[in-house]
Amino acid sequence: MCLLLGATGVGKTMLVKRLQTILPRWLCSRDGKGDLGDPPLTRPTVGTNLTDIVAQKKITIRELGGCMGPIWSSYYGNCHSLLFMVDASNPTQLSASCVQLLGLLSAEELAEASVLILFNKIDLPCYMTIEEMKSLIRLPDLIACAKQSITTVEVSARKGTGLSDVLRWLQDTHRTNG
Numbered sequence: 001m002c003l004l005l006g007a008t009g010v011g012k013t014m015l016v017k018r019l020q021t022i023l024p025r026w027l028c029s030r031d032g033k034g035d036l037g038d039p040p041l042t043r044p045t046v047g048t049n050l051t052d053i054v055a056q057k058k059i060t061i062r063e064l065g066g067c068m069g070p071i072w073s074s075y076y077g078n079c080h081s082l083l084f085m086v087d088a089s090n091p092t093q094l095s096a097s098c099v100q101l102l103g104l105l106s107a108e109e110l111a112e113a114s115v116l117i118l119f120n121k122i123d124l125p126c127y128m129t130i131e132e133m134k135s136l137i138r139l140p141d142l143i144a145c146a147k148q149s150i151t152t153v154e155v156s157a158r159k160g161t162g163l164s165d166v167l168r169w170l171q172d173t174h175r176t177n178g
């Protein structure tokens with residue numbers, strides 16, 4: 001099981017919809033590029049949303065809506081990997097996201113999980129660069145101190161940028177178990 005978490009509106013549902021769209025061509029050519037068509041409409045996820053990504057093995061991604069934040073922890077069990085999404089176009093949300101991330105990294109049940117932090121919406125202009133945001137939340141220190149293995153990736157779920165890296169990470173992370 002892979003958990004997909006992050007504040008409301010960062011683009012989690014868009015990500016899973018787009019991953020499903022690019023999966024067939026990624027499996028053929030290891031390339032997620034090409035026209036993805038119009039971005040699908042999304043609504044705020046009230047509750048949870050399960051999506052199966054079937055590559056070499058089936059990986060179930062469980063999105064929890066941002067509004068479910070207070071009860072995210074009841075879903076930590078059996079979580080092999082964690083996708084944590086941040087809206088790279090919205091630095092004002094960053095400190096709240098950082099607090100959420102710290103809570104996740106210190107949770108006993110997630111100590112063994114591999115973590116991928118996604119900076120989404122890189123297609124939008126922003127007054128702060130991703131490097132500046134990373135240093136603002138002291139991400140290098142977090143990565144050095146965390147029990148989990150942490151990777152970061154910059155994506156646009158809307159445009160498809162970086163999504164083949166996400167699929168590769170999922171496949172590598174779930175190769176052995178989970």
Ligand SMILES: Nc1nc2c(ncn2[C@@H]2O[C@H](COP(=O)(O)OP(=O)(O)OP(=O)(O)O)[C@@H](O)[C@H]2O)c(=O)[nH]1
Pocket residue numbers: 006007008009010011012013014015039042043044045046064065066067120121122123124155156157158159
């Ligand atoms: N420009 C841009 N917009 C995006 C991107 N990803 C998502 N969005 C938009 O952001 C809004 C929220 O997207 P959702 O996928 O519903 O967000 P969510 O994280 O699932 O939100 P909750 O389910 O409420 O927690 C929608 O209007 C999307 O079209 C992106 O990469 N670029």
Ligand SMILES: [Mg+2]
Pocket residue numbers: 012013014043044045063065
């Ligand atoms: Mg959603």
